[in-house]
Amino acid sequence: xxxxxxxxxxxxxxxxxxxxxxxxxxxxxxxxxxxxxxxxxxxxxxxxxxxxxxxxxxxxxxxxxxxxxxxxxxxxxxxxxxxxxxxxxxxxxxxxxxxxxxxxxxxxxxxxxxxxxxxxxxxxxxxxxxxxxxxxxxxxxxxxxxxxxxxxxxxxxxxxxxxxxxxxxxxxxxxxxxxxxxxxxxxxxxxxxxxxxxxxxxxxxxxxxxxxxxxxxxxxxxxxxxxxxxxxxx
Amino acid sequence: xxxxxxxxxxxxxxxxxxxxxxxxxxxxxxxxxxxxxxxxxxxxxxxxxxxxxxxxxxxxxxxxxxxxxxxxxxxxxxxxxxxxxxxxxxxxxxxxxxxxxxxxxxxxxxxxxxxxxxxxxxxxxxxxxxxxxxxxxxxxxxxxxxxxxxxxxxxxxxxxxxxxxxxxxxxxxxxxxxxxxxxxxxxxxxxxxxxxxxxxxxxxxxxxxxxxxxxxxxxxxxxxxxxxxxxxxxxxxxxxxxxxxxxxxxxxxxxxxxxxxxxxxxxxxxxxxxxxxxxxxxxxxxxxxxxxxxxxxxxxxxxxxxxxxxxxxx
Amino acid sequence: xxxxxxxxxxxxxxxxxxxxxxxxxxxxxxxxxxxxxxxxxxxxxxxxxxxxxxxxxxxxxxxxxxxxxxxxxxxxxxxxxxxxxxxxxxxxxxxxxxxxxxxxxxxxxxxxxxxxxxxxxxxxxxxxxxxxxxxxxxxxxxxxxxxxxxxxxxxxxxxxxxxxxxxxxxxxxxxxxxxxxxxxxxxxxxxxxxxxxxxxxxxxxxxxxxxxxxxxxxxxxxxxxxxxxxxxxxxxxxxxxxxxxxxxxxxxxxxxxxxxxxxxxxxxxxxxxxxxxxxxx
Numbered sequence: 133x134x135x136x137x138x139x140x141x142x143x144x145x146x147x148x149x150x151x152x153x154x155x156x157x158x159x160x161x162x163x164x165x166x167x168x169x170x171x172x173x174x175x176x177x178x179x180x181x182x183x184x185x186x187x188x189x190x191x192x193x194x195x196x197x198x199x200x201x202x203x204x205x206x207x208x209x210x211x212x213x214x215x216x217x218x219x220x221x222x223x224x225x226x227x228x229x230x231x232x233x234x235x236x237x238x239x240x241x242x243x244x245x246x247x248x249x250x251x252x253x254x255x256x257x258x259x260x261x262x263x264x265x266x267x268x269x270x271x272x273x274x275x276x277x278x279x280x281x282x283x284x285x286x287x288x289x290x291x292x293x294x295x296x297x298x299x300x301x302x303x304x305x306x307x308x309x310x311x312x313x314x315x316x317x318x319x320x321x322x323x324x325x326x327x328x329x330x331x332x333x334x335x336x337x338x339x340x341x342x343x344x345x346x347x348x349x350x351x352x353x354x355x356x357x358x359x360x361x362x363x364x365x366x
Numbered sequence: 367x368x369x370x371x372x373x374x375x376x377x378x379x380x381x382x383x384x385x386x387x388x389x390x391x392x393x394x395x396x397x398x399x400x401x402x403x404x405x406x407x408x409x410x411x412x413x414x415x416x417x418x419x420x421x422x423x424x425x426x427x428x429x430x431x432x433x434x435x436x437x438x439x440x441x442x443x444x445x446x447x448x449x450x451x452x453x454x455x456x457x458x459x460x461x462x463x464x465x466x467x468x469x470x471x472x473x474x475x476x477x478x479x480x481x482x483x484x485x486x487x488x489x490x491x492x493x494x495x496x497x498x499x500x501x502x503x504x505x506x507x508x509x510x511x512x513x514x515x516x517x518x519x520x521x522x523x524x525x526x527x528x529x530x531x532x533x534x535x536x537x538x539x540x541x542x543x544x545x546x547x548x549x550x551x552x553x554x555x556x557x558x559x560x561x562x563x564x565x566x567x568x569x570x571x572x573x574x575x576x577x578x579x580x581x582x583x584x585x586x587x588x589x590x591x592x593x594x595x596x597x598x599x600x601x602x603x604x605x606x607x608x609x610x611x612x613x614x615x616x617x618x619x620x621x622x623x624x625x626x627x628x629x630x631x632x633x634x635x636x637x638x639x640x641x642x643x644x645x646x647x648x649x650x651x652x653x654x655x656x657x658x659x660x661x662x663x664x665x666x667x668x669x670x671x672x673x674x675x676x677x678x679x680x
Numbered sequence: 681x682x683x684x685x686x687x688x689x690x691x692x693x694x695x696x697x698x699x700x701x702x703x704x705x706x707x708x709x710x711x712x713x714x715x716x717x718x719x720x721x722x723x724x725x726x727x728x729x730x731x732x733x734x735x736x737x738x739x740x741x742x743x744x745x746x747x748x749x750x751x752x753x754x755x756x757x758x759x760x761x762x763x764x765x766x767x768x769x770x771x772x773x774x775x776x777x778x779x780x781x782x783x784x785x786x787x788x789x790x791x792x793x794x795x796x797x798x799x800x801x802x803x804x805x806x807x808x809x810x811x812x813x814x815x816x817x818x819x820x821x822x823x824x825x826x827x828x829x830x831x832x833x834x835x836x837x838x839x840x841x842x843x844x845x846x847x848x849x850x851x852x853x854x855x856x857x858x859x860x861x862x863x864x865x866x867x868x869x870x871x872x873x874x875x876x877x878x879x880x881x882x883x884x885x886x887x888x889x890x891x892x893x894x895x896x897x898x899x900x901x902x903x904x905x906x907x908x909x910x911x912x913x914x915x916x917x918x919x920x921x922x923x924x925x926x927x928x929x930x931x932x933x934x935x936x937x938x939x940x941x942x943x944x945x946x947x948x949x950x951x952x953x954x955x956x957x958x959x960x961x
Contacts (some may be wrong), residue, residue, distance in 0.1 A: 206851070207854045207857050207858060210855055216852075216855050224845045225848060231841045234838070235853075237857050283857070422772075471949070478902075479905055481901055482945055485902075486942035489939045604894070604898060608776060608780070611773070615773065643788065647780050647781075647783065650780055651776075651778065655774060655777040658763065658773050659759060659774070662770070
């Protein structure tokens with residue numbers, strides 16, 4: 133049993149009056165890559181945001197490395213060693229590529245150096261002086277991922293990294309994610325693209341209506357394909 | 367369910383009775399001044415509370431209308447009715463020109479632009495001979511109204527004239543707010559994108575609201591010049607613009623009666639604190655701060671909320 | 681020609697103040713009406729320090745912005761912070777109220793007349809086409825240096841990158857571990873410090889009076905609308921440029937000199953409402 137890096141129990145969350153998460157529970161072991169699957173509106177992004185502390189109101193328990201984080205503000209949570217890559221990527225237009233990469237502060241030792249990140253993403257090095265938003269969708273996604281590798285964070289929260297990208301880029305991102313896993317990062321991935329998720333994940337959690345309703349290990353995916361298709365409505 | 371609760375009718379009834387007997391109880395010139403400012407504050411609130419546009423330069427309409435009135439009555443020697451019309455028309459025209467330009471930006475920029483235009487007009491007033499510069503237009507005679515029928519030299523008689531003007535203005539605002547035009551304005555204020563997508567030319571509505579507000583502020587300013595018999599630089603100053611914002615804020619933005627209450631409070635306060643000199647500014651500033659931090663709905667607004675909360679089933 | 685060069689002195693103040701306003705607006709989304717009062721406090725602090733403690737101008741140039749900047753930090757923590765979630769107009773109203781309080785207090789204590797402040801540099805400099813009072817030349821140069829230094833700090837340093845990013849997307853920046861609330865407080869303090877610095881520079885040029893700020897800030901609002909608040913360099917260029925325009929108007933048609941900036945504002949609104957350097961917000 134791998135040691136638990138993140139343990140979420142009974143997480144609830146609200147956007148203003150809307151009650152989005154009704155009690156999410158799951159856990160992630162150190163070095164695992166776990167996905168959150170589910171249809172649109174199931175609450176996957178909200179779960180990531182709640183763990184990161186960005187959602188307004190939340191209750192329940194989120195334990196990272198055995199410390200409770202659910203009540204803490206997002207900058208404190210980040211400094212514990214979590215990093216977030218949002219769905220909209222969040223590349224800053226008023227910063228160039230290198231400034232974007234250097235922005236997140238180093239919170240723990242052990243993060244990748246700028247040189248190592250450029251090795252992983254050579255095209256970013258070529259365009260390091262370009263304004264952040266002048267990059268293509270795929271390049272911006274790589275920038276968004278590359279940004280959080282420098283910080284020393286051990287748990288990466290990635291929200292739909294392949295959304296809207298060409299198949300070639302999607303493959304590249306898959307390779308990168310596998311490399312990151314090999315380097316020891318723990319990853320929580322939200323994905324709509326199940327086929328992509330299946331190529332990288334150790335386990336899949338399925339969400340529906342703000343709750344986790346099932347867990348499927350990578351080995352069991354083949355047998356459970358019908359069940360999965362039902363959940364995802366494909 | 368038919369709109370207005372009984373309480374509102376009773377309230378208006380009592381207010382009317384109070385208004386009618388007031389000049390026998392309080393100093394008429396004070397009452398008239400308060401009524402003018404009440405109308406001014408209501409005109410400002412029409413723009414902010416209902417169209418969602420904060421003008422920080424409303425003094426330009428109030429003050430310039432006073433100058434127009436004074437000029438028409440004193441220099442051109444015409445009857446006060448013509449002066450009032452001149453004041454309203456002049457203010458509306460200024461409103462049209464400045465509004466057309468200010469509307470091009472939203473929110474806080476709009477406020478800054480109106481402030482800047484008002485400041486420009488202030489500087490013009492300092493320099494142009496027609497305003498009498500630093501001295502202003504003094505000694506505007508109180509001429510009788512309606513060709514001699516109404517002797518305005520008597521403060522009590524004039525009070526009822528001013529009361530009538532105020533009621534006219536207030537009723538007009540009420541009518542505007544509850545008209546289809548007013549509904550569209552509210553829709554634009556709440557969600558301009560949506561209103562635009564429904565086909566409403568938001569800018570036109572906003573401009574019309576601006577001009578109406580300017581005209582009514584002009585009516586207030588011209589009437590004040592008629593009552594107090596002078597028009598000076600103070601009336602077009604940034605301080606005056608700030609004061610009307612304070613009145614509406616104290617009374618309650620977005621309520622019809624709020625600005626009236628706010629105006630009476632502020633005018634009374636200024637009377638009592640006149641001997642304190644510049645300290646009045648400090649108090650006014652403190653009121654601004656306290657209201658923004660704690661009582662955003664203003665006096666009438668907070669009372670209305672409290673009343674509603676009481677009547678809600680537990 | 682002399683008038684035009686003197687216009688640059690006004691332009692220096694326009695630039696410094698509109699820069700401060702723009703930086704504060706970018707991060708806090710609040711139009712700091714108190715800016716004029718803080719400018720005035722800067723001048724007063726220098727005057728008081730000279731009168732009561734014999735603190736010379738050059739020390740006041742450093743101390744005054746620190747003191748007033750600290751005061752700004754207190755305002756931000758105690759009051760501004762609590763209203764960020766409201767409509768931006770409330771920020772305007774709050775800072776307006778604070779300006780009234782501050783100016784009212786200063787007026788009440790010291791009256792509205794002006795007190796002179798001795799210029800630290802005397803004499804004139806021959807520029808070829810005119811002889812300019814050396815102190816005024818110093819003001820223009822100092823303002824340029826400060827503005828460019830601010831520009832450099834924001835556009836080229838790490839802290840500036842934090843600021844720019846937080847202006848765009850404060851939530852995400854906070855999720856990276858940066859203490860954004862503290863950054864906001866710091867930004868306000870710096871903007872206020874800039875205003876106070878301008879005040880110290882202004883003290884020998886105009887009389888130190890309780891009203892010196894309001895008159896100026898109203899014009900600066902027009903400058904800010906003309907420039908748009910989108911860019912730092914834009915605010916600087918617009919400020920100095922309008923100073924020149926004002927100077928030119930004093931030569932060509934003196935009565936219009938204090939309204940010309942407003943006329944320019946009207947023209948800019950007609951042609952490019954977002955401002956010369958602005959992006960549509």
